[in-house]
Amino acid sequence: MTDLPELELYTFWRSSATFRVRVALNLKQMSATEKVINIDAGEQRSAAFLRINPLGGLPTLVEAGHPPITQSLAILEFLEETRPLPALLPADRHGRARVRSLCGMLASDTHPLITPRVRKYLTTEGGFDDAAWRRWQTQWFGVGLTAVEERLACEPQTGLFCHGDTVGMADICLASLVAVMRVFKIEVPNTPTIARILASCSALDAFAHAEPGRQVGAPG
Numbered sequence: 001m002t003d004l005p006e007l008e009l010y011t012f013w014r015s016s017a018t019f020r021v022r023v024a025l026n027l028k029q030m031s032a033t034e035k036v037i038n039i040d041a042g043e044q045r046s047a048a049f050l051r052i053n054p055l056g057g058l059p060t061l062v063e064a065g066h067p068p069i070t071q072s073l074a075i076l077e078f079l080e081e082t083r084p085l086p087a088l089l090p091a092d093r094h095g096r097a098r099v100r101s102l103c104g105m106l107a108s109d110t111h112p113l114i115t116p117r118v119r120k121y122l123t124t125e126g127g128f129d130d131a132a133w134r135r136w137q138t139q140w141f142g143v144g145l146t147a148v149e150e151r152l153a154c155e156p157q158t159g160l161f162c163h164g165d166t167v168g169m170a171d172i173c174l175a176s177l178v179a180v181m182r183v184f185k186i187e188v189p190n191t192p193t194i195a196r197i198l199a200s201c202s203a204l205d206a207f208a209h210a211e212p213g214r215q216v217g218a219p220g
Ligand SMILES: N[C@@H](CCC(=O)N[C@@H](CS)C(=O)NCC(=O)O)C(=O)O
Pocket: 014, 015, 016, 017, 018, 039, 044, 056, 057, 058, 059, 070, 071, 072, 073, 107, 112, 115, 116, 117, 118
């Protein structure tokens, strides 16, 4: 792969946003050297990592000689432009808008509510105990997935995957949310279209190899 840039990916095994990038790299047969930032040990708040990603979030992708790229959706778009095939976005602009909209519902509106920094704030400043945090996670994962299910179930563009019969960015975002729900043992609401699409995703090596439990640092 001499035509491809040398990449480093800052990761943590159970990071949902990092899962997205791993799947995209796998689908595009690209590779990145992983650098583990241990969220459980608070390494994302270290001065060294905050210089790379001032919000202290994973993932971050670095191409030698260029500024770090933060935000998983920006990274997915960067990978798409770096290696266009297989395409993770549809060819038509309405299709691309739909896929980006589904990605936004999952990665921008749902996932941020359950990140470690939100947990830290709610448990130290907001009076949340473990049970309250669990209810919070269940609530916001549930709201996000139910809304996405409503769209996927009734929009004609839905196919074997979120958009047509080809795997793409919306599937990656969908699978990333459910992967972390499984890690935290959060019950997935009854969402049959999502369940069917996730079964198609899980059958692909690109998704299977990105599973949190298979990453460096995952509990045995
Ligand atoms: N919107 C960001 C989310 C980044 C993010 O919050 N990542 C989580 C892991 S999935 C994280 O590193 N959290 C650290 C913290 O909240 O302290 C993205 O899509 O990259």
